Amino acid sequence: MSYSILGPLAAGGVALPLCSFRVPAGFPSPAADHIEQQISLDEVLNIRAPHVYLASISGDSMQGAGIFDGDLAVVDRSIEAVHGHIVIALLNNEPLCKRLCLRGKDVILLSENPKYPPRYVMDGDELAIWGVITSSVRSHV
Amino acid sequence: MSESPPVFGLIDCNSFYASCERVFRPDLAKVPVVVLSNNDGCVIARSYDAKPFVRMGEPYFQIKDKLRRHGIVAFSSNYALYGDMSQRVMSVIESMVPAAEVYSIDESFADLRGVPNPEGLGRKIRAQVLRCTGIPVGVGIARTKTLAKLANHTAKRLQAQTGGVVDICDTFKRDWVLRNTDVSEVWGVGRRMKANLDAMGIKTAMDLAKADPWTLRKKFSVVIEKTARELAGTSCLELDEPNPPKQEICCSRAFGQRMTELPAIKEAVATYMMRASEKLRAQHSLCKKIRVSIRTGMFNPTEAQYANGVVVDLPYPTDDVRLLTKTATEAVERVFRPGYRYSKAEVMLLNLCQPGEYTDDLFASTQPTDSTKVMSVLDEINNRWGRGTLRVASVPSSPEWAMRRSLMSQSYTTKLDQLWRINCT
Structure with missing residues (x-):
């Protein structure tokens, strides 16, 4: 696995100074000129936008997509859902987290776990997309 | 641009509280919904389809049967949810218009002067707010604010014909609306x-x-x-x-249940004073007098009735919650009479002034500067970590006299442990 270090994270979008240590009089901090903006998870996940909501996932039907029981899902209502998006679908007014699959005329809600069969949307079913899941957050402790 | 005549839009959420409740309860999309006032007292909001059956202000205890008969679902008011959804609606609107003024929790005026096609923009706003928040809005457009309100009213009344957007900048349309x-x-x-x-x-x-x-x-x-x-x-x-700063600030609430003991009533008064003093500091005023009052229920003929209040002068104009709370709790001791079943307390801040505005004699004491500092730190902490994080010790965290809100929905958008749960099954 490869990774790159993003830098320090500030929770809650609150700016934390990168250099808050005391500086001896007469000796300016060499880092003072190099303070850049802080990184904020709020910004990375865009959860302060008016069209973005958090939801809590319960169940294992999406674990193949890396969304597990207890994860936080970041849901964007402003995105137009297209084939392949993981969405919160309202099927006959019941909220479901599924992968949206558009195949020809068929609309299919797929789970990412072989235990759960695909759900074809039939005539007479009512389907609305509540929002598109853009990220999910999992705690590892 | 400044030569073009003024155009105002009024964007107003339809049945706002009921609509908020429906956003995270899609199963209620076609179920009539009402929202109740504090303490589940009476109906303060109705979804469109509940309106034929329930009047505004009807007492909840009288209509429980009727609600059940018509399959109407009732909610306690969830102001954390409504406040958050309101902010979302308002920021979507603000991102789409040249200037906007939030007029109330569910209404915003917009300056549409110079916009080439105001009605088209109105329809875009309506679609975008619905998409981003799930809240339906109506839009009224006109040459003045009062006419924009009227246009909005018409948009709601003739929802089917207008698609929720009415522009009456045209005098012919305006006159039709005025006549009707x-x-x-x-x-x-x-x-x-x-x-x-x-x-x-x-x-x-x-x-x-x-x-x-x-x-x-x-x-x-x-x-x-x-x-x-x-x-x-x-x-x-x-x-x-x-808005000019308010001349008085009031915080009064009915208790969730009748109270007979002084200590609990003092807690309630301290809590109301905490809220009132937050409002006072938010408008940067100081207060010179307070009035504290308590009363029993006034409508139950079998209960002994009593109501009394007292006005107290403060030693100097202040916004310090510690001094205000001490004064208020001492005041309530003076009006409390044992043997009654109290239903409500009220705290009023009177004789408000701006710092530097009041004149006093040279030797009168003024609020110590470290008080002002402590208050600003207090407000900062509570703004960041939530109301009531830092409070005077006489304010309890979950009091026995708290409001009755037995039908409250979750704080879907503001509490991590109450988020919308999506089943992956």
Whole structure:
């Protein structure tokens, strides 16, 4: 696995100074000129936008997509859902987290776990997309 | 651009509280919904499909049966949810118009001067707010704020024909709306003013638009004069007219249950004072006097009735919650009489002034500067970590007298442990 270090994270979008240590009089901090903006998870996940909501996932039907029981899902209502998006679908007014699959005329809600069969949307079913899941957050402790 | 005539939009959420409850309860999309006041007292909001069955203000205990018969779902008011959804709606609107003024929790005025196709923009706003928040809105567009309100009212009344957006900048359309609207529906015309106008033969909004503004001013007030001028198409109200700071601040609430003991009542008074002093500091005022009052229920003939209040002068104009709370809890000791079942307490801050505005003799004491500092730190902490994080010790975290809110929905958007749960099954 490869990774790159993003830098320090500030929770809650609150700016934390990168250099808050005391500086001896007469000796300016060499880092003072190099303070850049802080990184904020709020910004990375865009959860302060008016069209973005958090939801809590319960169940294992999406674990193949890396969304597990207890994860936080970041849901964007402003995105137009297209084939392949993981969405919160309202099927006959019941909220479901599924992968949206558009195949020809068929609309299919797929789970990412072989235990759960695909759900074809039939005539007479009512389907609305509540929002598109853009990220999910999992705690590892 | 500044040469073009003013155009105002009023964007108003439909059945806002009920709509908020439905966003995270799609199963209620076609179920009528009502929202109850504090303590689950009476109906304060109804979804469109609940309106034929329930009147505004109907007491909950009287209509439980009716609600069940019609399959209407009732909610306690969840202001954390409504406040958050309101902010979302308002920021979507603000991102789409040149300037906006949030007028109330569910209404916003927009400045649409110079916008090439205001009605088209109105429809875009409606679609975008619905998409981003799930809240349906109506849009009224006109040359003045008062007319925009009226256009909005028409958009709601004729939802099917208008698609929720009505532009009456055109005088022909404007006159049609004026002729077909009762004067009581005009912004700022209350029941008493309606009776006054009725006596003058003013029945419709059009009658008021045509009435002589000077006569209205002499007979009633400058407010109704402006209303008439605005209806006739002359803009008198700008966007964002700053509200002058309030002259008094009140915090009063009915207890969730009757209370008989002084210590619990003192806690309630301290809690109301905490809230009142937050409002005081938010408008940067100081207060010189407070009034504290308590009362029993006034409508139950089998209960002994008592109500009393006391006004107390403060040693100096202050916004320090510690001094205010101490004064208020001492005051309530003076009016408390044992043996009664109390239902409500009220705290009022009186004689408000701005710092530096009051004159006193040279030797009068003033609020110590470290008090001011402590208060600003207190407000900062509570702003960041949530109301009540830091509070005077006499304010309990979950008191026995707290409001009855037995039908409250989750704080879907503001509490991590109450988020919307999505089943992956």
